Amino acid sequence: MTQSNDAPAKFGKGSHLHLIDGSAFIFRAYHALPPLTRKSDGTPIGAVAGFCNMLWKYIQDSSGADAPTHAAVIFDHSSKTFRNEIYPEYKANRPELPEDLRPQFPLTREATRAFNIACIEQQDYEADDIIATLACQARAAGGTATIISSDKDLMQLIGDGVDMMDPMKNKPIGPDEVFEKFGVTPDKVVDIQALAGDSVDNVPGAPGIGIKTAALLINEYGDLETLLARAGEIKQPKRRQVLQDNAELIRISKRLVQLDCNTPVEFTLESLEVQEPNHEALLDFLSRMEFRTLTNRVADRFGKEAPAVTVSTPAAVTAPAGSVELPPINREAYVTIRDAATLKDWLAEIATLGAVAVDTETSGLDEMEADLVGVSLSTGPGRAAYLPLGHVDGAADLFGSGDLAPGQMALAEALALLKPMLEDPATLKIGQNVKYDWKIFARHGIRMTPVEDTMLMSFALNAGGGIGHGMDALAEAHLGHQTIPIKELIGSGKSQITFAQVPIDKAAPYAGEDAEVTWRLWHFFRPQLGPNAVTTAYRTLEVPMIPVLADMEMAGVKVDTDHLARMSNAFAQKMAQLEDEIHGLAGEKFNVGSPKQLGEILFDKMSLQGGKQGKTGAYSTSADVLEDLAAEGHELPGRVLDWRQISKLKSTYTDALQTHVNKETGRVHTSYSITGAQTGRLASTDPNLQNIPVRTDEGRRIREAFIAPAGHKIVSLDYSQIELRILAHVADIPALKQAFRDGIDIHAMTASQMFGVPVDGMDPMIRRRAKAINFGVIYGISGFGLARNLRIPRAEAQAFIDTYFERFPEIRAYMDRTVEDAKRDGYVRTLFGRRIMTPGINQSGPAAGGARRAAINAPIQGAAADIIRRAMIRMPEAIRGIPARMLLQVHDELVFEVEDGAVDQLITAARAIMENSPDPAVKLSVPLVVDAGQGANWAAAH
DNA sequence: GCCCTCACG
């Protein structure tokens, strides 16, 4: 048999394979080092630094006679494996990944490739099984394998041709070491582990039996099956009983610890041949990570000049730094991908780079209904491609055939090629508003990870900063670039077409531009996160919301359309009746829904008191005004108020909600905007499910239409007084904090302190006033505003406020401090480090008032938003295994759909997450309290 | 496309 020089040497006798346990390296590195961050942008980098050091040390140590001919670093890919099917609790007690570790995973893959060592991971398989499989294959081929790890779970593999090496102690692990640890030979290790269990991986084992006892038993009976078969012979009654009672659990445990030598691996041993690192690529990577010492050390070793490790200086958020050095965008340069070979070329390049900007084009804006029409990719300035998938044939479409245009890859084939890249933990997917694309891909069975989002970067840097976070605005502001308006392709209004009908040659420049602009924005924003100290906020409060919200939105909520339709009908009748009455009282017919006409009727024709308002010169007919008129004894305004309430309920809710029911799912799917509110609150659109009525009885009936399917309940959990609790904490108000700790009625306490009356038997009116002040203070209260709210004289309101600040002087101090901070810095921050810009705070005159109040409110409202975000991010993991889904968020409330039998379990788990949400980032000096309710519908759950 | 009004926290 001959071999060409190009082909790698056959793996066989004399070949020596090193298998490096990459995940163990990462965790060791992470815990061994302080939480380092990259200077230029604040990216957490400690684990990567440790990982690179260990890898470099390993390479230095493993030269010489027993140097490997082949090597690979193996990583865990996902937490769910076949073992979870055998035993759902497997590894279920693992603590959550530290927030600053996960983002380092892709970089460790990149590092491995930079060292030119094969980097292996496979969906649904643990690293240990891949290691076992490769070790078995190496042995079978006549070669040998060394496992670089100290993980006891791998010790079962030691034997002829397979040994282990502890990378930290730099010391071999052989049968003697194994015997020392387990008291048996390596081939019996699984039996020991099956009996003794493992609290780290949550392998149950036999209760009360540890390694010592297990070794005793196995050495006596030979192996596990014999032991179990002859358990009756055991003399100690307790031990005998345990083995007999738990035989099945022990067998399950054995299947959990036994590694699988038959993992279907997608490569050959030959492909793992050791390669000399590409000096330049490695040095480039190390210097980009800003590892000074290691860069110098490696350069020294290679006999090269170390590249400068430069730490870029902070750039102003609005300075178009990225656009200066990059060539202008050329839309005509883009590639159109029409076949698998071209796509594969792009995927290969993307794998090398480890990052790609991705954008999807769809036939509409509703991610739950729109079809995927194309995907664009960009790997850098001037490098973008458009992959058309669902464009229809223009000519054929005239006849409504919907035939696909020629020259497009089959959707299934393209997605099958894209999926591994989109799910590859080592490839960063960069998008603008990634949640949209995430959902489109999710509908095709792809869960895109890891992701970066330029919209969220913009929000982390510049929330409240006056410019939006949409791509067009960002391109304009930061790149000085005008994007093609979508109108130019699809038109607008009646003659608007869908993107599927746009010819491919017109679509490609547009789509490619979106991807390239996204890439450039990423390039622009990324180095600014660190210097502006928003990396943590971006990585812990923004990006992780993407999959959580996407899953909630895709789940949707079940709505009883019959109930809504009946209400609509009843409302229509009632409105008609009220209209008749109103027309009768007015003496003429007019459009009750027109404020203009109503104003003329009230103030001109009927000559009621109430002035003009606003620049438009129109009369105000707001509820306030009408209520005052009604209180004076006029009948018509009261009727109009009734009519308005019903009209609102009908048009905005009972009618509109029905039209939002998805045809396929039969449910209503809202869309949450992560950047919608500058304080960090979410905003819900299409439809807005955050303003479903609740304050009036009539309105609350609309919540009855939000139902759980058969066998399920709606469960609602909401934070009690969260903003006031945050105020008590941040303003450090002892009286308020104590009241919350004691769990007493906070408004009554406030009233008692202000007016010197006891809480017991308090006049409800007094409490109401205190409540209004408590809320008002959060918003930057004024005497005028409170007077209007409570309908009391302005002087009286001002007196209340004065008393309040006298009694709680810390609040005034907090407000002053916050405004000062905002004036000095141009922004304020929440407890969790989210930054909210405060433009206009240094203005003078009335305009400054609004900016001041917004600055005072933002840290409070923002911290509350952060707290519920943290809870939502942790929720999927916390309720895994409970038959429940998180469906809705309403600022301080989370709504779930739960199987009947699991309601209490869900409430316990979700409440714990919500009440402890600030941990460990912030230790609140007041308790958080979460109230829970359940029922067949949302009204009942409240 | 703006304004008014009103639904929510």
Added chain:
DNA sequence: GACGTACGTGAGGGCT
């Protein structure tokens, strides 16, 4: 003494 007047949102209907 006047200004404007509680924070944050989204949606529907009227009107230009």
